Amino acid sequence: MILNHLTSPAAGPGRSPSANDFSRRSFLQAGAAAGGGLLLSLRLPFATGDAEAADGFAPNAFIGIGRDGQIVLTMPYVEMGQGTYTSIPMLIAEELEVDLKQVKLEHAPPNEKLYGNPLLGGVQATGNSNAIRAAWQPLRQAGAIARTMLVSAAAKRWNVDPASCRAQSGEVLHPPTGRSITYGKLAADAARVPIPKGVVLKRAEDFKLIGTPAKRLDTPSKVNGTAVYGIDVRPPGVKIATLAQSPVFGGRVKRVDDSAAKAVKGVRQIVRLDDAVAVVADHMGAAKKGLAALVIEWDDGPHAKLDTDDIVSELETATLNSGAVAQNIGNTDKAMASAVTKVEATYQVPFLAHATMEPMNCTVHVRKDGCEVWVGNQVLARAQATAAKTTGLPLDKVVVHNHLIGGGFGRRLEIDGVTRAVEIAKHVDGPVKVVWTREEDIQHDMYRPYWFDRISAGLDEKGMPVAWNHRFAGSSVIARWAPPLFNNGLDPDTTDGAIDLVYALPNMHVEYLRVEPPGIPTAFWRSVGPSHNVFVTESFMDELAAAAKQDPVAYRLVLLDKTPRAKAVLALAAEKAGWGQPLPQRVGRGVSVQFVFATYLAQVAEVEVSKDGAVRVRRVVCAVDCGTVVNPDTVRAQIQSAVMFGITAALYGKITLKDGRVEQTNFDTYQILRMNEAPAVEVHVVQSSELPGGMGEAGTSAIVPAVTNAIFAATGKRLRKLPIDTAVLKQSA
Amino acid sequence: MPTTIKVNGVDRTVDVDSDTALLWVLRDVLGMTGTKFGCGMALCGACTVHVDGVATRSCITPIDSVSASEITTIEAIGATAAGAKIQKAWLDREVVQCGYCQSGQIMSASALLASNPHPTDSDIDDAMSGNICRCGTYVRIREAIKQAAQSNGQGG
Numbered sequence: 110m111i112l113n114h115l116t117s118p119a120a121g122p123g124r125s126p127s128a129n130d131f132s133r134r135s136f137l138q139a140g141a142a143a144g145g146g147l148l149l150s151l152r153l154p155f156a157t158g159d160a161e162a163a164d165g166f167a168p169n170a171f172i173g174i175g176r177d178g179q180i181v182l183t184m185p186y187v188e189m190g191q192g193t194y195t196s197i198p199m200l201i202a203e204e205l206e207v208d209l210k211q212v213k214l215e216h217a218p219p220n221e222k223l224y225g226n227p228l229l230g231g232v233q234a235t236g237n238s239n240a241i242r243a244a245w246q247p248l249r250q251a252g253a254i255a256r257t258m259l260v261s262a263a264a265k266r267w268n269v270d271p272a273s274c275r276a277q278s279g280e281v282l283h284p285p286t287g288r289s290i291t292y293g294k295l296a297a298d299a300a301r302v303p304i305p306k307g308v309v310l311k312r313a314e315d316f317k318l319i320g321t322p323a324k325r326l327d328t329p330s331k332v333n334g335t336a337v338y339g340i341d342v343r344p345p346g347v348k349i350a351t352l353a354q355s356p357v358f359g360g361r362v363k364r365v366d367d368s369a370a371k372a373v374k375g376v377r378q379i380v381r382l383d384d385a386v387a388v389v390a391d392h393m394g395a396a397k398k399g400l401a402a403l404v405i406e407w408d409d410g411p412h413a414k415l416d417t418d419d420i421v422s423e424l425e426t427a428t429l430n431s432g433a434v435a436q437n438i439g440n441t442d443k444a445m446a447s448a449v450t451k452v453e454a455t456y457q458v459p460f461l462a463h464a465t466m467e468p469m470n471c472t473v474h475v476r477k478d479g480c481e482v483w484v485g486n487q488v489l490a491r492a493q494a495t496a497a498k499t500t501g502l503p504l505d506k507v508v509v510h511n512h513l514i515g516g517g518f519g520r521r522l523e524i525d526g527v528t529r530a531v532e533i534a535k536h537v538d539g540p541v542k543v544v545w546t547r548e549e550d551i552q553h554d555m556y557r558p559y560w561f562d563r564i565s566a567g568l569d570e571k572g573m574p575v576a577w578n579h580r581f582a583g584s585s586v587i588a589r590w591a592p593p594l595f596n597n598g599l600d601p602d603t604t605d606g607a608i609d610l611v612y613a614l615p616n617m618h619v620e621y622l623r624v625e626p627p628g629i630p631t632a633f634w635r636s637v638g639p640s641h642n643v644f645v646t647e648s649f650m651d652e653l654a655a656a657a658k659q660d661p662v663a664y665r666l667v668l669l670d671k672t673p674r675a676k677a678v679l680a681l682a683a684e685k686a687g688w689g690q691p692l693p694q695r696v697g698r699g700v701s702v703q704f705v706f707a708t709y710l711a712q713v714a715e716v717e718v719s720k721d722g723a724v725r726v727r728r729v730v731c732a733v734d735c736g737t738v739v740n741p742d743t744v745r746a747q748i749q750s751a752v753m754f755g756i757t758a759a760l761y762g763k764i765t766l767k768d769g770r771v772e773q774t775n776f777d778t779y780q781i782l783r784m785n786e787a788p789a790v791e792v793h794v795v796q797s798s799e800l801p802g803g804m805g806e807a808g809t810s811a812i813v814p815a816v817t818n819a820i821f822a823a824t825g826k827r828l829r830k831l832p833i834d835t836a837v838l839k840q841s842a
Numbered sequence: 843m844p845t846t847i848k849v850n851g852v853d854r855t856v857d858v859d860s861d862t863a864l865l866w867v868l869r870d871v872l873g874m875t876g877t878k879f880g881c882g883m884a885l886c887g888a889c890t891v892h893v894d895g896v897a898t899r900s901c902i903t904p905i906d907s908v909s910a911s912e913i914t915t916i917e918a919i920g921a922t923a924a925g926a927k928i929q930k931a932w933l934d935r936e937v938v939q940c941g942y943c944q945s946g947q948i949m950s951a952s953a954l955l956a957s958n959p960h961p962t963d964s965d966i967d968d969a970m971s972g973n974i975c976r977c978g979t980y981v982r983i984r985e986a987i988k989q990a991a992q993s994n995g996q997g998g
Contacts, residue, residue, distance in 0.1 A: 190940030190977045324936065331941030332932045332948060334876020334916035341875035349870050374859050392870035393879065394862040466880055466888060466942040466976045515878075515942025516976050547881040742936055746982070750939055753978020776885040776974060785967035787980035 166296035168255045168304060170223040171201060171248060178293025180205075180212045180279065185224040185233075185248075186240040187216070187487055188327055189514035189521070190750070191805045192743035193240045195325045199739055200244055203318045204252030204311060206276035207292070214326060216511035219493040230591050233490040236522050236633060237602075238706040238803025241739055245801050253308040255299075262298035263290055313737065313798055322742040327513065339485035339512040340470040344540040347472065348377060350533055351396040351544055352387040354553050357409040357769035358628045362386060369402035379403070380536045387533045393544055400546075412628030412769040417559075420626045420766070421457065424561035427582040432622035433598025436608035439616035444576035448567025452656050456564065456645045457830045460764040461557035461634055464779055467515020468550040471530035474540035479506040480531065481540070485514035487521040495524045499531040518754070519633030522590070523555050551779050552771040556764050557634030558584035559626065560641045564649050572657025573667065577614045579607060579645070582622040584631040598623060602633075606642030606705045606810060611675035612650070612668035628769055635754050639705040639810035644831065647701040647814035652827060661700050661818065662688050674734045675702055678711040678795060681732035685793055686713035695719070695840070696727070697822025701815040708735040708802030709795075712752070712811045714788075716819035722838035726756050726788040726816055731808065733792065736799035744804050745792040751808025752790050757782040759813045763832050845905050849874070850918035860906035865889045867905050868915060876916035876945050880974070887973030890946040891915050897953035897969075916945040924956035927993050931986035939977035947973050951987050959994040961987065 165175040173181040182201055188194040198212055217224040217233075225231035227247075228239045256276045263281035264271035267288060274283050282289045292299075313319075330336035355361060365386055367379040375395025380387040388399035445451065472483040473496070480500045486492045489511050496507045514521055530543040545553070560583035567576035587600035594600055599621060608619050625631075634640065654664035662683045669676035679702045683689075688698060695718045702711040715728040731748050738744055761780040765772045773779040817828045824838055846855045847864075849872065856871045863882075868874045868891070877900060880888030884899035891900045892914040919925030928951045931937075938944050947970070954961055954969035961969065966987055975983070 190938075192939070324933075325938065327941065328933055328936065328938045331938045331944050332929045333920060334874075334945050336941055337875070338942060340879065341869075343873055343875070392858065392862070392866045394858065394866035394870075397882070398859070464976060466878070466886070466940065466974065468879065514940060516940045518976075544879070547883070746936065746939060746979075749981050750978045753980060754976070757978075775883055776881050777883070781886075781974045781976060782978065782980075783972075783974060784970040784980045784983065787978070787984075790981050 166255070166300045168258055169251045171251045172205065172255045174255070174292050174296045174299070176293055176296050178279070178291055180207055180292065181215055182212050183215050183217050185217050186235040186244070187485070187489070187511060187514055187517070189235070189485070189487070189517035191747060192325055192740060193235065194327050195323055196241055196739045196743055197244055197248060198326060199318045199323055200248045201252040203316060204249045205256050207279045209318070209323060209326065211279050217489070218511075219489040219509050221490040230594060232591065233488060234522060235487045235517070236519065238805040238807065241801045242707060242803060249310050250308060253310055254305055257305050257308050258299045258302040259292055259295050261302045262295045266290070266298060319737070319739050320741065323740050336513055338467050338515045339472070339483060340467055340515070340542075340544060342472050342483040342510070342512065342542065344472065344474060344481075344483070347540040347542050348389050348391065348537065349393045349396050349544060350380070350387045350389040350537075350541050351393060351400050351546055352385050352529070352533070352549065353400060353403065353405060354385040354549065355407055355410070356552065357407070357412050358630065359410040359412050360384060360769075361408045361410060362405060363408040364406040366404040369404070370399040373399045373402055378537065380533050382532055385529065387543065389537055389541055397546065409769055415628040415766055415769045417460070417765040420559060420629070421561065423626070424559065424582045424624055427622045427624045428561055428563045428580050430622070432580060432582070432620035434618070435599050435604040435621045436617055436619035438614065441576045441578050441616040441618035444616035445565070445567040445578065448575055449570045450568040450572070450656060451565060452568065452652055453563070453565035454649060454652060454829055456562040456648065458560050458641045458644060459762065459831055460559050460629065461758060461762045462551050462554040462764050462773065462779055463516070463518045463520035463634060464551060464776070464781065465516030465518060465520050468547055469520070469526045469545040470543060471527050472540060472542040473530045473534035475500055475531065475534045475537075479508070482507065482509045482527060482531070483512060484509065484527055485512040485521065486524070486527065487514070487517050488524060491524045492527045495528045496531050499528055500535065518635040519637065520554065522633050525555065547776070548774045551773055551775065554764075555630040555632030557637065557640065558586065558631040562645045564645060566649065566653055568653065568657060572659060574614055574653055575616060577617040579618070580620040580622070581607070581645070582624045583641070584625050585623045586631055586633050586637065588623060590633070602638040604638060604642070606639035606703060607646060609704065610646060611672045611702060611704050611709075612665070613671050614668075629766060635751065636806040636809040639703065639806070640758070640813070643701065643703045643705065643810035644813045644817070647703065648817055648827075648829065651699070651814070651818040651821065655821070660689070665700070665702060672704070674709045675704055675711075678702065678709045678732040678734050681793055681795065682711035682713050682730050685732065685791060686715070686730035688713060695823050697819045697824070699815045699818025699820070699822055701811045701818065703807070703811050705810060706803030706807050707800070708733060708804060708807045710807045710811050712808070712815040714812060714815035714819045716816055716823055718820055718823045718838050720840040722835035724760060724816075724820060724833055724835060724838065725786065729788050729790045729812065729815070731790065731792045731811075732795065733807070734795040734797050735802040735804055736797050737801045738794060739801060741794060744794055747804040748792045748808040749790045751806060752812045753782050753787060755809040755812035756788070756816060758809070759816045759831060759833055761832055845909055847905060847909055847913060848911070849913045850915060856905070858905065861904045864891065864900040864903040864905050864908060864913070868900060874915055874917055878942055878945055880943065880946070885974075886943070887950060888943050888946040890949040890973065892919070892949060892953055895953065895956060897950045916949060919949060919952050922952065922956065925952040927990040928952045928955060928986070931990040931993075935982050935986040935989060937979050937982040937986050939979055943973060943975045947975065947983055951983070951990070955987065955990055955994070960991050
């Protein structure tokens with residue numbers, strides 16, 4: 110198996126000819142094939158007339174089969190570690206009847222008509238843990254249609270009934286006569302077969318690939334140093350630039366003295382923009398030295414005195430007023446008034462940076478008549494559009510090469526880094542790779558929003574919740590990123606995990622107030638809305654169990670009769686974790702259960718709190734029901750990963766502003782969980798034939814309340830603000 | 843002034859300031875992009891290479907300090923016994939996600955295994971805690987190191 114153009118030295122300025130050839134074709138909507146569910150209405154791009162590509166058979170935008178037999182799959186979703194470059198090929202290969210080792214992968218070029226994400230409003234985006242959900246039906250269809258056409262071509266050649274043929278491992282077989290022929294030899298004939306109106310997809314019991322652990326296709330190049338990320342591209346003559354952007358968001362460059370910087374060996378050019386200065390050099394060492402030698406005077410602008418506390422108090426004040434009603438079940442006021450016990454609390458979660466291991470970077474070559482961009486990005490068509498807008502060139506004069514992504518987590522759903530690189534490249538003769546220092550990456554991120562919550566509940570005489578009232582304020586990322594999805598003061602992400610709880614709550618009222626903070630940009634972040642809402646709701650459910658003097662698992666189970674899949678994962682996680690078994694002093698177990706990204710997930714965290722307040726997560730047990738599993742090993746890997754990501758946030762994650770400047774700079778002040786702190790993580794996957802759910806993010810939202818609930822179990826201290834304040838966990842003498 | 847360094851057994855002469863970090867020489871001057879930039883301050887380990895067999899953060903290693911040394915990078919670590927075992931274990935255990943930090947992880951793990959054929963959990967913590975993985979592949983890194991160590995056989 111080859112990752113075409115994904116490994117050096119093939120990567121670089123070369124285009125992906127077959128992908129681009131396919132994309133130039135015109136496409137129409139396919140007839141709905143077999144199967145059901147919400148994906149049936151999707152538009153799948155199929156070739157209009159013949160399916161003949163220049164060099165073979167290309168029945169749709171995802172599959173190309175050359176006359177030489179080479180099978181090329183074009184990946185509509187980008188690989189950033191989540192395993193999509195294995196699971197998407199599995200969907201196609203299952204129906205196409207080829208082995209994974211026979212396929213070559215290419216990144217899709219920017220083309221929203223062909224590669225738009227139907228679950229993200231048609232934006233060509235990889236995010237929201239929805240690649241498998243979005244691809245489940247159409248990409249299996251794509252494979253089935255291609256296979257059907259290949260079988261037809263073989264049957265015609267042999268003059269036999271297509272029903273007497275079958276496809277297997279890249280060949281069509283005719284068992285009655287023992288004949289066989291490879292897809293490559295059929296490519297030219299298959300290209301002339303009319304595209305079938307409908308195809309029958311395989312039954313789950315006939316799956317050969319789906320549901321079996323597949324080796325990741327991108328791994329070999331990532332263990333021997335040949336994988337090419339955006340930061341690794343080297344078009345001939347490329348210069349390296351690094352930059353300083355206004356330390357206060359919205360500030361401007363007032364004055365620059367670049368005489369010392371220009372004297373640094375290897376520095377070629379200083380580029381001054383309105384709100385940033387870049388040093389262009391032969392290598393990053395010279396660029397960084399040049400940057401350090403620059404004397405820049407900034408006009409800090411309107412946010413020069415902004416502190417995080419100002420933003421928090423604005424959010425807190427906002428929650429005193431009513432907001433947009435996101436959920437309303439029963440009559441919460443009335444139920445609250447008649448409750449035996451009332452519990453109320455406020456919660457807060459901080460701004461967070463993404464801190465992807467691959468720092469922000471983008472390589473651009475601006476010419477008079479065109480622009481070329483090399484980048485690893487989650488929204489390729491937007492990358493192309495901003496390059497066109499910034500250069501003033503027509504869209505078709507901008508070529509964007511996508512690359513492997515060294516961590517996305519939502520950071521690369523933004524195009525600020527592309528825009529910035531093009532702004533710089535306009536002043537540079539030849540290609541320039543703009544690489545942000547880690548400090549620049551952390552201090553000019555776009556951040557997971559700060560949210561402030563007020564929540565209350567009324568309990569009956571048995572301690573069970575009869576009223577649930579939740580109101581919160583913070584930024585809506587969707588309102589900026591996909592305005593059509595923000596309606597009546599609400600969006601589907603910001604309230605995710607707050608309004609459709611797994612529990613039977615007879616009276617429930619949830620309100621959201623969109624409050625955009627000044628002077629700090631916000632963006633998606635692994636698990637976004639649920640990363641906030643699940644912390645609040647699952648912590649508060651734990652508070653209710655405590656108020657009712659009941660066991661946190663038993664209390665939840667009573668409320669889960671109407672959501673059997675949630676109940677099952679909770680029971681399984683509790684059992685596997687040894688819930689209820691004795692633990693040493695200052696060690697506790699905490700639980701969470703959630704349904705977000707169309708996946709049910711329960712986690713039990715076992716946490717130790719030392720006498721000086723230090724928190725150590727020792728063990729995490731997860732039970733997941735994500736419906737039909739495509740690659741079981743990836744499901745496990747994604748939960749393991751998301752758990753570490755969430756623990757990092759719980760223990761350390763915090764971005765703060767002082768005088769308008771982000772105070773954190775590098776991995777010393779923005780800490781990431783390390784090997785010596787990493788818990789054992791067990792993942793138990795429930796067998797299911799339901800539609801697939803998302804796996805990339807769910808583990809992050811679930812772990813945070815599991816950890817803080819465990820801290821409560823260990824110490825009696827309820828933590829309602831993140832990150833965890835170890836000072837309050839010190840054992841009093 | 844030109845400086846000569848020996849990378850993966852080959853002498854390479856480069857003309858950069860003598861205090862230029864080895865990382866930039868490898869990546870930007872010699873075009874060996876397997877070694878990654880993560881922090882620039884020896885905080886994350888993405889840039890780890892071997893200098894005379896010792897895991898070293900190339901982002902803070904001035905080039906003039908290694909002109910008499912043997913430098914090994916991810917591109918050649920598979921030619922060493924420990925490196926080959928680690929790479930195989932990484933594949934067998936499906937350690938990798940985004941993969942960006944894994945060059946550095948593999949270099950740190952290879953150095954550990956070369957000097958300590960049967961590392962304990964505590965040895966693994968000590969050797970690997972300087973390498974951040976934002977995808978959090980730590981569980982599998984630990985398993986893979988143990989698998990590679992097992993392939994060293996009893997008594998190593």
